[in-house]
Amino acid sequence: MKKFNILAIALVAGLLFFAVSPGRTQSTQLSPELDGKIWLDSSSAEKRAFLYGVGSATVLEYHIRAKHDEQPSRFVSGWVEVFKDQTWADVEKAVDSYYANNPGRLNEHVLHVIWQNMIKPNLKK
Numbered sequence: 001m002k003k004f005n006i007l008a009i010a011l012v013a014g015l016l017f018f019a020v021s022p023g024r025t026q027s028t029q030l031s032p033e034l035d036g037k038i039w040l041d042s043s044s045a046e047k048r049a050f051l052y053g054v055g056s057a058t059v060l061e062y063h064i065r066a067k068h069d070e071q072p073s074r075f076v077s078g079w080v081e082v083f084k085d086q087t088w089a090d091v092e093k094a095v096d097s098y099y100a101n102n103p104g105r106l107n108e109h110v111l112h113v114i115w116q117n118m119i120k121p122n123l124k125k
Contacts, residue, residue: 036099036106036113047095048088054111055083078119094118 039047058079065072072080083091091114098113099106105113 034110036102036108036110039095039110040099040106044092047092050110051088051091055079055088074123075115075119078115078123081124082119082122091118 034050042050058076062072062076062080065076071077094117095110095113098117
């Protein structure tokens with residue numbers, strides 16, 4: 001019975017802490033799509049963090065699918081093939097150049113730009 005009371009108190013305390021935590025009391029707003037406007041306003045470190053995160057998740061999916069004898073998507077296999085010998089600085093520069101050369105397309109999502117201009121044209125048929 002004593003264990004139950006301690007567990008119940010801990011559970012209530014945890015729920016109260018979660019309910020009044022600062023992150024929960026502020027209004028929740030979804031982040032905007034990562035388009036060219038946001039990309040160009042981002043620091044190099046932020047751009048590379050984004051690329052590193054997407055790259056890590058993509059390579060992880062690639063290896064998990066390979067382990068289970070499954071075919072990765074064209075995006076995943078294309079990412080691994082196209083970027084295997086490139087640095088994050090190279091990819092960042094290519095995306096920067098795309099937006100600089102296409103100012104009317106700043107509303108395009110960064111991953112769309114990467115797919116259409118870097119991966120898709122270089123996929124092995």
